Amino acid sequence: MNLSRRENLTxxxxxxxxxxxxxxxxxxxxxxxxxxxxxxxxxxxxxSDPQWGNFADAFTVANMGALLRSSLLIVAGVVPVSVLIATMAGFGLGQLRVPGGRIVFGLLLLGLTLPFEAVVTPLYYQMQDLGLLNTRWAIILPLIGLYMPFAVFWMRAHFSNVPVELSEAARVDGSSTWQLFWRVQVPLAKPAIASLTILMFLWTWNQFLLAIVLVDDPAKRTMAGALGAFQGQWGTDLVLLCAGSLLILTPTLIVFLIFQRQFIKALIQGSLKG
Structure with missing residues (x-):
């Protein structure tokens, strides 16, 4: 008993x-x-006299209204598409056992080892050839591709742990593969989908490297990407820089605090199934 109390206290x-x-x-x-x-x-x-007006000044100076709108557009372009593709691919690899699935999954695992820094230069020239430099598409399209290895791995882990008997029972009732996916598997995958959505949102919102390299106009970057330009222009004003940094961090903290239960629930379910 004393040992247990000591462990709890520690x-x-x-x-x-x-x-x-x-x-x-x-x-x-x-x-x-x-x-x-x-x-x-x-x-x-x-x-002794807190200057709360510094946050309003930082919001105005950094043009954060435009940055907020740009970040929301980028998130809206990346997160739903990434989650949808990853959910369908995870279902195919985890439940349908499609031919060549092991090879595809192996390639995705290799993609997990690829850092953004290793592909940013090829991406720059590819976006240049496509005429997408200095547009939000230069951030949206690469992020969808770069997030796929982890996103598919995440969803496959969920679908692989769903009992096959559920799919077999749905087949006996006459469900097609499409109906099996939407009516049976997706409702069961809501915790995994919700947690993946949270991660995709946080990663996209805080994306810095691609926004800096591929987009010159700060108003078309993510808020984190625009922090580089804000720091360069107002880097000597440390007070304003700290206020701007906190304003940029606030949305991610709010999202995580609101949806932390769903995120933890998905992690716990994954650990129990594993």
Whole structure:
């Protein structure tokens, strides 16, 4: 009993330390963002007169209204398409056992080892040949392809753990493959689809490298990609830079806090099935 209590206490202390270490950079940025303009923030000193107007100034200076609209358009182009293709491919590889599926899955596993930095130069010239440089399509199309290995791997892991008897029973009832997918498999895959959607959203919203390299106009980048231009123009104003960075991070934090239960539920289900 004493050992169990000691283990629980150790676990709680570890979690508290982990939370403090995780939140410390955000607290530091917040205290810096609330300092008077033109000062050099130092440490975690909370300002005696917090300048909340710095966030409004950063929003205006960085033209974040246009950045927000651009990021939403890019997310809307990447996430639904990626999730739909990955769900269908995962169903085919995990349930239908299509011919050559093992080879395709092996190639997808190789794709998981490919970093974005290794393909950004070929992508630049490919987008140039297609006439898509400096457009949002230069971000949307490559991201869909680059996300596919992980997304298909994620969905295949779910469908592989669904009992085959469910599909056989649906076949006996006269369901076609399309009906089996939409009416039986997709409802069962909602936790996996929801968690994959969250990941795709976070990764797309925070995409920096492709946005910087393939798009020159900051108004057509993601918000994270536009941070580079914001830093270059206002890098000497650390207060404004911290305020802008927090504004860019806020949507991802809100999305994760809202949907964290669905994400954790999918992870737990995957671990139990595995």
């Amino acid at each position: 676990g709680r202390v570890f979690l508290i330390v982990l939370v403090v270490v995780t939140l410390l950079p955000f607290v530091s940025m917040l205290s810096a963002a609330l300092q008077p303009r033109g000062t050099v923030p130092s440490g975690l000193a909370w300002p």
